[in-house]
Amino acid sequence: MAAIPRRQKACIPCAESKRRCDKQLPACRRCIEKDLDCAYPQPRKRRRDPGTAHETQAIPTSGHTESLVLPEQTSFSGTAGSDATSGVHPDLGHWDLISANNLEAAFLDEAITPPQITSTAPTPILIPDQALSIHDSNNFLRKSSTPFFLQDDTFRMHHKQHDPDCVTTVEMEPFIGEVEKMLQSWVTNGSSNFIHRRLYDKGMPTCVQDAFTTFAAYANRTPATKETILQIADDRATTLTQHTVNPAVNGIQEIWAHLARVHSLFVYVFIRLFDGSVRMRASAAQQIPTLRSWLGQMWETVKRHNWDDYPSIRDAYRPLLGTSSEFHSDYDTATEIWQLWILTESVRRTYLIIDITLNTFEIMTVGRADCEGYVLFTARCGLWDANSAVKWFNLCRGDARSPLMVPSLTPQPVISQYLSTEFDEFAKLCWSFVVGTDKIQSWVDRMQ
Template sequence: MAATPRQKACNGCAGTKRRCDKQLPECQRCLDRDVDCVYPQPKRRRRDTIARETQPGDMVALQNHPDVHGFESSLDFADWGSMPAPDFDMSLSDIIMPYIPTPAPANEGLPSAEGGLAINNVTSTPSPWFLQNDTWVMAHLEEEPVCMTEIELDNYIGAVSAMLQSWVTHGHNGFIHQRLYERGMPGCVQDAFTTLAAYTNRTPAVKDTILQIADERATALARQTAPTAAGALGILAHVSRVQAMFVYVFIRLFDGSVRIRASAERQIPTLRQWVVQMREAGQRCEAADDDYLCSGQHTVMLQWPGSSSFNTDYEATSRLWKLWLLTESVRRTHVLIDGVMNTYETLTKGWAECKGVVMLTARRGLWDADSAEKWFGLSSAKAPLLVPAMQASRCISQYAADEVDDFVRQFWGFLVGRDKIQSWVDRGDGSVCVV
């Protein structure tokens, strides 16, 4: 007699790593959350021709749904390392879930933040790990802020200045991804980039002229209407104007005359408001098929009849990677600007209000990955460490310094102090430096 297959957790509970009661047709958690409850389809096997008599105590087996073939054929991902050809009898959970580390009880409270790629595909539920609603929650400091000296605050501003110079020199930095504007810089970013380049290479004779140009361009940018595009292109428009305005404000706040600095201060509320709008746009982001997310040859490749599974996997992974770098740009830009504005207020007023920030992807190497395949491999091999940016002490106690991205360590140094970060680094092999 054939054994009744063991019921697996539904995709929603498995994707968020929550306990599933495995009730049919829907688990209680999905009913409470008012979301579709979809269970992984069992593998199809040859069945005995003799029907098994159903006993009252037997578990009800999952029946084949009429749309199961269409669902399985829509899956975009395959396990590249071990599957030479697509196996449509295997559910996506069988492919993805083995890569997801099980968090230790000590890490309770960050389960969804450190999960792996617990997703179905770019366009289905549950959402990718970086689009979960709880990752956009504004978190605040859980402890009393450390007493920062003026030297330490100046060091943080110096680190941000170095990041801006890196953008001019290398084309990217810790919050502006090297592929973010690969299809062309928006006009506002072009103006900010050229202004920053001129400022970086300034001479005393032209410094005041450059600051005046920055002031006039910032004023013109503030008068522009808010982005109206939807989807990923709308998010990119928000990120563009926020990053451009930040360049102008940063230059004038920390290196300008009294008049220029006062002009920049008047634009801080505008910048903060734009940051909120940018974050809200990122939070509304869905894993949809958007033109911005498609590779340059997407349309051509999909038109080829009989295209291999590699093409399907490549397109799906590329879209997912671009969606991540776009939303991660929102997160990092938000965190950086909040830190700089709070630093300025502390230097000028002696205190600053903690407005809270969202989560960041802290895993070292993900931001620097220059291809979708590298990013996907790193995300699948280890937990991506999508962690609350403001919970520095908690994260430092759980992860080694060499696991954490430089940008995140810089921000945590701003929260807990350079000495604590240096001690954290010294506990490891000391291969990373405190910046």
């Protein structure tokens, strides 16, 4: 009988890093690109044992995966009745331009070899002034580099170089008013400074639909309807937090689903914390730990995601966007990178807004708040409002002197080194509550 060819196993560096391996010989593509010593495990010699009918393969159990839950009401368009084992994935509309095959393959590997989950405790990383140059246009353009927004250090929690207790200098009440304006913009214009207009435009989960309609009613409240709307927000928040199911692990859809439930619960908590009766405020305050937990789970899910499974990231290809013969492939690549940025930047801005909002409430009520660290976000003018992948891509490749990503709560080095015209309004708004509106206005006025 002819020998059955053995299935080639992943190389040792890819297996240890829990990354996909193309299993090419003499070396896989990933090892070549990362200049690693590619070596494959030696196959075991099979020995016929009459007493053993089958050979058992051990599945590693050293990894630990955190249980991720989604509200029972978090259904998606076209997936009614689906569950964790149905094999039916959310219909993400324009997001399915990103290859579904790559997503499924990546998480099939993770199901066999569970990834190590890093601690949720932030690592105190200090950002010197010169660190801004790490996330500039030159770095984005290098063929062998990862896009600026997916680099590992952009997902770390950072702490101020001084003031270890992280006592905030945010001007509290005006900040809460601006957050309310952001939510009003979302239900009026379909987008806000932390919910991108492309995020839910072709596939809004049911839980987000409920939150959207609740805040739309709240934005148009009258004295006669206010209490009814607050009761609706309270009931929906309770349902959202109490009825949960385990989602199917499905790559980018998992990140999207985490973001959806965080947005939903935040809407309900925000309404009741700052415009409700004592009873409503107390009910919302009891859900703050749940909201923080979901926020942390969302962040960890993004951090551990294997971005190398997307062709544009794996191949390190950066489109030229100017050669007509390459237009279609350039467009597909630019669109994939743009959509990944929309998702991750929405996660960053959502984390930033919710964390500061909850800290502000705690300071207003108990006089202090524990600081979990602050995140980086994209601040270059025009990127958030870009209406196409090509426009976004060209803005990223703009002035190499202008930073792409900046720290959210330590704007002083940025203000000292750069012009205000290089940053979008969201950055100026956030920083105005950190260093003061007068200082930001003076920074803006220097160009007039």
